[in-house]
Amino acid sequence: MDDILHGLMAYLDASPSPFHAVASAAALLEQAGFARLEESGLWALRPGQGYYTTRNQSSLIAFRLPQAPLTGWRMAASHSDSPTFRVKNDAMQGDGHYTRLEVEGYGGMNCASWLDRPLTVAGRAAVRAQGGVQGRLVYLDRDLLTIPSLAIHQQRDVNKGHEYNPQRDMQPVWGEGGAESLTALLARQLGVEPADILATDLVLCPRQKAVLLGAAGEYIQAPRIDDLGCAYATLRGFLEAAPLPGVGQA
Numbered sequence: 001m002d003d004i005l006h007g008l009m010a011y012l013d014a015s016p017s018p019f020h021a022v023a024s025a026a027a028l029l030e031q032a033g034f035a036r037l038e039e040s041g042l043w044a045l046r047p048g049q050g051y052y053t054t055r056n057q058s059s060l061i062a063f064r065l066p067q068a069p070l071t072g073w074r075m076a077a078s079h080s081d082s083p084t085f086r087v088k089n090d091a092m093q094g095d096g097h098y099t100r101l102e103v104e105g106y107g108g109m110n111c112a113s114w115l116d117r118p119l120t121v122a123g124r125a126a127v128r129a130q131g132g133v134q135g136r137l138v139y140l141d142r143d144l145l146t147i148p149s150l151a152i153h154q155q156r157d158v159n160k161g162h163e164y165n166p167q168r169d170m171q172p173v174w175g176e177g178g179a180e181s182l183t184a185l186l187a188r189q190l191g192v193e194p195a196d197i198l199a200t201d202l203v204l205c206p207r208q209k210a211v212l213l214g215a216a217g218e219y220i221q222a223p224r225i226d227d228l229g230c231a232y233a234t235l236r237g238f239l240e241a242a243p244l245p246g247v248g249q250a
Contacts, residue, residue: 004236005220009210011232012222016122016139016205019057021080021228023137025235026052029062032239057124057135062238063250071246078234082224083107085114085170087121087202090183092174099179100171101145103204111164114204118143119172121182123202127192136190138200143207145172172204 011028015021030036034050037043045051045065052062058080085103092099105111122139147170152158164170174182182202187194210222241249 005212007236008229008232009212009220009222012210012224012228015080015224015228016120017124017137017203018081019124019135019137019201020122020139021224021231022054022057022060025060025062025080025231026054028235028239034062034064057137061250062235063248064238064243065248066243066246068246070248073248073250074241074244075250076234076238078230079227080231081107082227083109085172085204087123087182087200087204090181092179092181093171094177096177098176099174101174101182103171105166105170106203111166111170112162114147114170114206115149116146118207119145119147119204120207121145121202122205123200125186125190125197125202126199127190128196128198133198138186138189138202140185140189145174145204147172 011021011024014024026036029050029052032050034052037051037053039053039055043051047065048067050062050064052060054060060080084106086106088102088104092101094100120140120142121144123137125136125138127134127136149155150158155162181194183194183197183200186200187197190197206223208221208223210220210225213219213221238249243249
């Protein structure tokens with residue numbers, strides 16, 4: 001059980017965005033001996049071998065062929081996204097004294113749990129490169145943003161229930177007026193010019209790592225456990241499933 005729990009914690013920490021979750025799953029499959037297939041390539045499959053392929057860096061399919069002639073399949077599925085905020089664009093709003101990144105909610109979420117904690121940005125950037133366009137994973141490994149709440153003396157009734165307006169209450173503070181753009185920050189990390197970043201698909205992510213809590217360490221607390229907990233359970237079950245004659249697993 002400890003091995004499963006710590007494996008889950010490592011997977012959560014390595015997966016700050018759905019694109020990272022797919023890459024983390026692919027790494028675990030390769031460690032288990034699975035061979036990568038390119039979706040556009042010719043597949044030469046061998047009985048008993050495990051394979052995987054990805055699409056758009058956002059989805060992954062893995063399967064294992066039986067040694068005996070194929071008679072059927074056992075399949076399981078889960079999703080790799082989680083409730084979060086998507087970065088809409090590089091335009092930032094403010095009042096001249098500070099700027100805010102423009103984001104929109106994705107999935108049902110508890111807005112209060114996002115307030116007053118260090119956040120950063122993760123996801124994917126499409127970058128101009130020699131030979132075409134590359135999809136590059138992005139994770140700005142620093143305490144970059146926060147969504148601040150009002151002090152209690154400015155909002156006396158906050159503990160009596162509050163309806164959050166995402167466009168007013170949930171836009172993260174980026175920096176002082178005149179701060180450099182997110183694109184400029186991404187370009188510096190990726191080692192490219194800002195003009196070479198053609199598109200991005202970015203989300204906010206908490207900086208908190210997965211931890212064990214409780215008197216005996218019996219509880220786990222982690223961002224993205226919905227739904228990456230299910231994704232990891234599906235992957236772990238797939239890797240440890242006993243083979244059946246003639247039955248493929250996916």
